Amino acid sequence: MTRSNLFNSLALLLALGTAPLVQASPTDDAMLQLDAIMADESRRQASYAAGHERIRFCGYCHGEDGNSKRDYIPNLAAQHPQYLFEQFEKFGDGRREDHVMSTLAKALSLSERIDIAVYYSQQTANPRQGHAPALAAAGEPLYERHCSVCHGNEAQGVRDMPRLAGQPAQYIEMALKRFQQTDPQQNDSPMIGVARMLGDSDISAVAAYLQGR
Numbered sequence: 542m543t544r545s546n547l548f549n550s551l552a553l554l555l556a557l558g559t560a561p562l563v564q565a566s567p568t569d570d571a572m573l574q575l576d577a578i579m580a581d582e583s584r585r586q587a588s589y590a591a592g593h594e595r596i597r598f599c600g601y602c603h604g605e606d607g608n609s610k611r612d613y614i615p616n617l618a619a620q621h622p623q624y625l626f627e628q629f630e631k632f633g634d635g636r637r638e639d640h641v642m643s644t645l646a647k648a649l650s651l652s653e654r655i656d657i658a659v660y661y662s663q664q665t666a667n668p669r670q671g672h673a674p675a676l677a678a679a680g681e682p683l684y685e686r687h688c689s690v691c692h693g694n695e696a697q698g699v700r701d702m703p704r705l706a707g708q709p710a711q712y713i714e715m716a717l718k719r720f721q722q723t724d725p726q727q728n729d730s731p732m733i734g735v736a737r738m739l740g741d742s743d744i745s746a747v748a749a750y751l752q753g754r
């Protein structure tokens with residue numbers, strides 16, 4: 542169980558008061574459903590097809606194949622389905638805010654959120670042109686020292702640790718600054734502590750490095 546899932550479960554138990562301690566939160570049930578779909582070839586194909594039907598609107602910004610159309614918009618291609626699914630929960634319950642995404646997350650049903658996460662996770666991330674080679678070179682050792690332990694040596698991520706390779710540098714910078722400004726009382730993301738250790742020049746360097754990965 543991730544820390545945020547644990548937090549959700551605790552909040553739910555407190556809200557319910559008398560709920561038995563073994564009760565799982567809706568998010569945990571959904572994660573189990575998602576894992577079961579990913580492990581079963583025919584269910585995964587059905588979910589992928591259903592997801593494809595529902596992403597027409599998303600494609601305007603994130604691309605039909607999950608490669609984003611603008612540098613301030615994240616790629617969804619090859620992102621882990623558990624991570625994608627969890628971000629809908631965060632936009633939906635206010636731990637993460639963006640006008641469009643928060644509205645959309647509340648409008649999607651549970652099965653739509655699962656199917657869309659499955660669909661985008663199966664897309665291929667196109668290599669993105671690296672930029673600012675000197676900055677990127679300065680970012681590499683920073684990434685290895687402070688980030689690779691969670692996001693992986695190839696920045697490929699795992700489960701709810703997002704893939705970062707090939708994300709636009711502009712989006713990475715915005716995301717790190719968003720974590721710096723997030724109130725740790727409202728959100729238990731490990732990125733809040735990580736981002737607060739980084740100066741502006743570290744952020745530009747690590748972002749330039751990741752775009753070219």
Ligand code: HEC
Pocket residue numbers: 595596598599600601602603613614615616617625626628629637638639641642645657703715
């Ligand atoms: C108008 C443009 C737009 C549309 C349409 C849109 N998104 Fe987004 N999406 C964004 C932006 C911008 C962000 C980054 C928000 C932020 O700053 O946190 C984002 C973030 C996300 C994230 C988090 C990704 C990450 O790496 O953390 C997911 C998942 C996502 N969108 C899925 C969707 C899905 C699914 C749809 C369709 C139902 C959709 N989006 C439609 C602009 C859009």
Ligand code: HEC
Pocket residue numbers: 615683684687688689690691692701702703705713716717730731732735739747
């Ligand atoms: C302790 C593990 C851990 C470490 C160390 C870590 N991260 Fe993360 N990172 C995460 C997790 C977990 C998330 C998902 C956060 C969430 O959902 O709130 C994340 C999310 C992110 C995101 C948002 C991705 C997106 O698509 O929106 C960026 C950017 C990021 N990390 C960059 C970094 C960088 C750069 C470093 C090193 C300076 C780093 N991380 C170190 C665990 C870690």
